[in-house]
Amino acid sequence: MPASAARRHEVRIEGMKFVPERLEVAAGDRITWTNRDFVPHSVTAKGAGIESGDLGQDKSWTYVAKKPGEFPYICRLHPVMHGVLIVR
């Protein structure tokens, strides 16, 4: 895919949820997670090597989707929070 076709996607972390919880992107797309809660969160998929580190209030983290696949992720700090990133 040409670099110019790469798209940007936003995921809000709000109310202890990833919004949207399920996101489909193309390989090469950039996804930015922004924490809108008071409490810190992370975007973590251990097996896939996805780890944002701790994101404080209003902090963002951007990840470039590389290989295709389905990547369930959690907030490492609040393991009851789930999301899934699908890379086509």
Next chain:
Amino acid sequence: MNWKQVLPLIVLAPALALAQGKGPSDPQIAGIVVTANQIDVDAGKIAKSKSKNKEVKDFAQQMITDHTAVNKQAGALAKKLGVTPEDSDTSKSLKQGAAENVGNLKKLKGAQFDKAYVDHEVAYHQAVLDAIDKVLIPSAQNAELKGLITKVRPAIAAHLEHAKHLQASLAKK
């Protein structure tokens, strides 16, 4: 009925009595929010130092981090609104319940400590959630104060869910 079952009643009885008559004032609500958060920070610190279980220690650290973050926001909002948090029957009951919990936790060790801490966290977050829904949100007059409590609610619900998972995991050991 043991103390763990009694605690939510202790917490809620004055709050519900208030709800039936005149609800707590905004300064009292601010006092309840600050007290409720501080209590869980303090319990978390005890658990972090006494527990040997990694899951319990991680949960305790999370309670310290999250409830400290909420209190920072609550303090900033109170300052902005010129509200001085006030004591009320509810905040006094919360403190009394917390002192009993701490007294009990200090006597325990190992798996008994972990179970008592986590059981209490489940009951406590359930009681706080009930107070948020039945008293604090309906009674708050200032829109920003109501907004803050509304925004905090999902964190309390997630803590409750996390504590229940932990409770189930400890029961299997």
